[in-house]
Amino acid sequence: MSNQMLKYKFISVFAILVMVPFVFFGKTFAQTTVAAFNVSCKNNTSIFGLPTWYEFLPMRQETIQGDMGFNTSCVPVINNIADIWLIVAAIIEILLRVAGIAAVVMIIYAAVRYTTSMGTPEVTAQALNTIIYSLVGLLIAISAAFLVTFIAKGLGA
Secondary structure (H helix, E strand, O other): OOHHHHHHHHHHHHHHHHHHHHHOOOOOHHHHHHHHHOOOOOOOOOOOOOOOOOOOOOEEEEEEEEOOEEEEEEEEOOOOHHHHHHHHHHHHHHHHHHHHHHHHHHHHHHHHHHHOOOOOHHHHHHHHHHHHHHHHHHHHHHHHHHHHHHHHHHHHO
């Protein structure tokens, strides 16, 4: 095995190990579960770090009397028609995070394809191109998600 192939394998494995945490930068399952028992009107994310559709909307705490006593929950508040853009921003952020997850899956797929190519030049070149394009896509998705979050928090303030 040549030094260049070892170098590309190292780069692909390193890219996978470095980029995976950036896709899953939301709250963990344990944090979300603990937060569910403490009723606070903070926006929670799911296990994959995907935001809710009401991520940027203001929240209001409501207490409802039921058969088994009082139940306190948080509900999103839409104050005016401009708050629709906050919902659109949250949906765009969800789609961008899904794109980031897809890019990581493609990086893993290309890395496996690269390591199983057994030195075939065409397959090796295709796998390297897939890794490069997936890394570019992941970088764009992460940058766009941060930009959408920045803009939406500015609109919601």
